[in-house]
Amino acid sequence: MSTYTETDERLELRRQVARLAKGYGRDWFVERARSGEKTTELWMEIAKAGYLGINIPEEYGGGGGGIGDVAAVCEELAAEGCPLLMMVVSPAICGTVIARYGTEEQKQRWLPGICDGTATMAFAITEPDAGTNSHNITTTARRDGDEWVLKGQKIYISGVDEAENVLVVARTEDARTGKLKPCLFVVPTDSAGFEFTAIPMEIVSPEKQFQVFIDDVRLPADALVGDEDGGLVQLFAGLNPERIMAASFSTGLARHALEKASAYARERTVFKAPIGSHQAIAHPLAMAHIENELARLMTQKASALVDAGDDMAAGEAANMAKYAAAEAAVHAVDAAVQTHGGNGITQEYGMAGLLVAARAGRIAPVSREMILNFVAMHSLGLPKSY
Numbered sequence: 097m098s099t100y101t102e103t104d105e106r107l108e109l110r111r112q113v114a115r116l117a118k119g120y121g122r123d124w125f126v127e128r129a130r131s132g133e134k135t136t137e138l139w140m141e142i143a144k145a146g147y148l149g150i151n152i153p154e155e156y157g158g159g160g161g162g163i164g165d166v167a168a169v170c171e172e173l174a175a176e177g178c179p180l181l182m183m184v185v186s187p188a189i190c191g192t193v194i195a196r197y198g199t200e201e202q203k204q205r206w207l208p209g210i211c212d213g214t215a216t217m218a219f220a221i222t223e224p225d226a227g228t229n230s231h232n233i234t235t236t237a238r239r240d241g242d243e244w245v246l247k248g249q250k251i252y253i254s255g256v257d258e259a260e261n262v263l264v265v266a267r268t269e270d271a272r273t274g275k276l277k278p279c280l281f282v283v284p285t286d287s288a289g290f291e292f293t294a295i296p297m298e299i300v301s302p303e304k305q306f307q308v309f310i311d312d313v314r315l316p317a318d319a320l321v322g323d324e325d326g327g328l329v330q331l332f333a334g335l336n337p338e339r340i341m342a343a344s345f346s347t348g349l350a351r352h353a354l355e356k357a358s359a360y361a362r363e364r365t366v367f368k369a370p371i372g373s374h375q376a377i378a379h380p381l382a383m384a385h386i387e388n389e390l391a392r393l394m395t396q397k398a399s400a401l402v403d404a405g406d407d408m409a410a411g412e413a414a415n416m417a418k419y420a421a422a423e424a425a426v427h428a429v430d431a432a433v434q435t436h437g438g439n440g441i442t443q444e445y446g447m448a449g450l451l452v453a454a455r456a457g458r459i460a461p462v463s464r465e466m467i468l469n470f471v472a473m474h475s476l477g478l479p480k481s482y
């Protein structure tokens with residue numbers, strides 16, 4: 097008989113990650129963000145405990161689990177106030193794509209470092225001009241003898257400063273048709289011609305976003321991941337995990353905000369009773385909690401579909417989960433700020449600091465509008481609008 101709860105192992109994993117993350121906590125995370133320091137100790141501790149590469153096959157240093165496991169890790173970290181964006185990118189996108197499509201040698205070279213935290217991999221698809229329309233990216237890769245030469249620009253790329261490598265989506269020219277097709281390349285961040293500058297962002301996070309300049313970066317032939325003709329399929333293999341991880345990041349943040357707000361509303365008394373006894377305070381928190389639980393359920397469904405290998409069904413569920421989770425997080429954080437009154441805007445209570453991070457979930461990695469476009473077209477059979 098199927099049930100609607102996760103397995104005992106998954107629930108135990110959640111408890112263990114939560115325990116580990118509690119040792120760091122929101123105040124530590126925010127302090128690191130505001131002082132411009134990194135959260136390397138936490139990253140290395142989750143790696144050492146085997147959680148970072150939990151979705152990667154054991155023969156490459158991973159835990160042999162699935163996307164549902166790494167999503168649970170991501171959610172529990174966020175629920176303790178330590179949302180790690182690079183978990184969305186390094187193990188879930190890059191790890192999945194390389195584990196599925198890399199050659200044996202590529203897997204041996206890159207996966208162990210992704211798992212043990214020593215060789216984090218960033219992911220770069222977004223470009224200033226193409227934006228959401230990633231079919232229009234212009235970063236190109238051309239062959240020159242045995243090498244590839246990459247040229248182009250990327251924007252909003254997370255964690256380039258913490259990464260050893262970046263999985264870059266570029267385009268190569270099809271020899272037969274002359275058409276450009278997407279291909280994936282692993283680019284070391286210390287390559288000659290590879291430069292990046294931080295974009296000042298309003299998110300309170302130790303993980304930064306960067307503009308990346310790729311100026312005739314020369315790469316060996318085997319920097320190309322997988323098959324030159326299968327780039328699109330390979331790229332899609334990373335996108336469902338990316339959406340599921342982003343959803344988990346949001347549901348974790350929402351839980352964090354709701355827990356803080358509920359505790360505050362139980363204590364704070366300004367008229368006769370705690371403010372939580374007023375429905376104007378209680379109902380928005382309850383509504384956000386319901387939305388978040390629904391989003392968590394859809395995220396778990398999407399993970400189960402990815403782990404069962406049903407990529408088509410997973411695509412729809414992962415999009416829906418990402419949408420629902422971002423909405424829940426925005427509503428939860430807004431209600432949490434309101435519950436705290438003036439304290440909601442102070443640094444001491446840390447609620448307003450969550451606003452931009454929660455809001456970013458509606459924009460990245462895919463915007464809410466593009467998900468609505470997808471659902472309108474694929475789930476409802478409406479005409480394509482773009």
Ligand SMILES: Cc1cc2nc3c(=O)[nH]c(=O)nc-3n(C[C@H](O)[C@H](O)[C@H](O)COP(=O)(O)OP(=O)(O)OC[C@H]3O[C@@H](n4cnc5c(N)ncnc54)[C@H](O)[C@@H]3O)c2cc1C
Nearest residue numbers: 219220221222227228252253254456459460461463465482
């Ligand atoms: C915190 C953060 C981290 C990020 N990390 C990474 C990363 O690591 N790697 C990476 O490659 N990218 C990253 N991104 C980029 C992110 O994926 C993009 O910002 C996102 O895909 C939106 O693209 P854009 O910013 O160019 O917006 P635009 O494409 O300019 O869109 C602007 C607005 O127009 C709407 N819009 C556009 N077209 C349509 C349409 N057809 N129908 C309806 N609405 C439409 C969009 O939904 C959006 O609201 C990150 C972004 C953020 C904010």
